[in-house]
Amino acid sequence: MTTKIITAISELRKKQPRFRGLESGHRACLGCGEALAARLVIEATGPDVLVANATGCLEIFTTPWPESAWRVPWIHSLFENTGAVAAGMESALKAQGKSTKVLAFGGDGGTFDIGFQALSGMLERGHNVLYVCFDNEAYMNTGIQRSSSTPHAAMTTTSPPGKERMGKRHLKKDIVSIVAAHHIPYAATASVSYPSDIRKKVRRALAIDGPTFLQIHCPCPLGWGHEGDESITVARLAVQTGLFPLIELERGGLASAMPIRHIRPVTEYLQMQQRFRHLFTDEARAKEELEHIQAIADHNIEIYGLRGECKDAFDSEGMDTVRRGGMRWA
């Protein structure tokens, strides 16, 4: 008896069926981090969900009437009310005695900025909703304008570098800490470059009866200025430099942080992206900004304890745990 070795990816996929709530064929750009992250989230939740989606790329590229890429019940109402629409859906299901989970999807604009009040209200009132923020660090849907999630010194169309400016002047808002300060049961960050970590965190959030929050770092090749096939590399570097720490917070307290096996200098992450290209000149102010960004990363590594403690780097509780299903460091 011989065993057939499967090589084609499509064949492999058939052997490993997962629920597909977001179908292919939608209109996202090549290498879109948000599309991948949304697909991963829905794969992990399964079909028994209702989704409220904020205005943004995800809404636009998945639902050009009369087409839809969604195989789960899905509603888009407005930009800034997703937290409240989800709260209403959850209240209705509760009144009907149903256990279907409500998901709220928003970008960083809809979450950090314009929809922040509705999100805060939803968290404070304790609605049983998993709010997922697809964080690509700017208003990509309207053509790359700065949001309060845009990292310091990044170039956007409303934070352009020039004689008087070095990109965005302000810091990236620490949304997960603000969300966690509502003392909700679970708030976490994730990166699209660590898929099984996303799945694990989604499953964890789904198991909780109460408001939960997941911020997923998603590269936008168009807005960040890198090739579509570099999205995963770029996203991983954000984590490996300490600029985007992967953490979990329970009831407002830090519950875990994913240690970094090899800490990379921030320049490795920044130089892959056109939005930071003005930092790579001989100007003193450019060097100063690079040092500033390195200091932000160092600060994250310090406060979240991201330095891997284990002796064997390759077998530590680091990134490679993801390849084993992300169960080790939970």
Added chain:
Amino acid sequence: MLQALEGSQAVAQAVALCRPQVIAAYPITPQTHIVESISKLVADGKLQCEFVSVESEFSAASVVLGAAIAGSRAYTATSSQGILLMAEVLFNIAGMRVPLVMTCANRAISSPLSIWNDQQDSMSVRDAGWIQLYCADNQEAVDTTIQAYRIAERTELPVMVCMDGFILTHTLEGIDVPTQKQVDSFLPPYQFARQLDPRNPLTLGTLVSPDFYPEARHSHHQALLNAQAEIVSADQDWFALTGRKSGGLLTIEGPEQATVAILTIGSVLGTLRAALEELPPGQPVKLIKLRSFRPFPKETLKAACKGLKDLIVLEKAFSPGSGGIVGLEALAAVAELPQPPRVHNFAAGLGGRDIPLDILPRLLAVLEEPDNNRFRIIDVDLEKLPLADR
């Protein structure tokens, strides 16, 4: 059985009789007593529902939208600034054709800040695509609230029940509160065809290209026009059940042969009714009360105005830089008559200014004036203004 109830309490009881499953609201004067009364009904276990105390009117409207879409009958109420803050959601609810009922306790809009009654708030969102029904008294507000659910759920259009703030919301009247049995026989359990359900996943609120947008707007417009039949039949069926009418699309009272009519909207009808009794005989005047402002019952109004020489439109809102709102629409409607009446349009009672009984002789006196078709705020006191503003 008649009960002495404040307008707000009466509306709260009417809402409870409709068995809503989700209520979301944010307090604002003069709507506050409605949500307070509902909160108490919930706290006392007299109303089983999810009461969501939201952080803004914007979220109140969004929560009831989510609830209705997820298959529950829902309710909210607001006033004034609250309705303006909701405005974006109101358009969205109507465009998505979601059946919801909201009470608007009519109040003036800032600035200058005024907590008192006029109808600038609901008039400002007249193009949101909601059905708007205006109540003349608290019994009408109770009955209209219940009818509104049936109209909304049959037409898949949201209904705004407008009642004058303070004048109605804070006034104690004898109210015949219907029984639960009556309401249950009138209003079937909530059903929404496009309900979000994992067993039948639908995508709602999609992006629409120019290829489809005008068609969506057309069917929305058509649905509102067609809703006139539902508004009438809901009132007729309610009459058959309770013996009370709430005024269909509009009502006409007064002597048939009258050639002068006053068209009003809301609670000022009561004042005019009383004023009419004090009018010396020989000056026959009709009163037309517009209950449905959206849809605007053009044909019914035309029929009501047939044979009139003068139509006086008295309203509690206007469009600055233009003039009356109801007046302009009435003018457009009666212009289609072979012998249209002259239309005289006035605003009064803005920001809660009392409309006394002598409003009627004042209105009628204008008919004798040379520029009697010029829109104006009839009770303005020009003496209080600098010369340049008069």
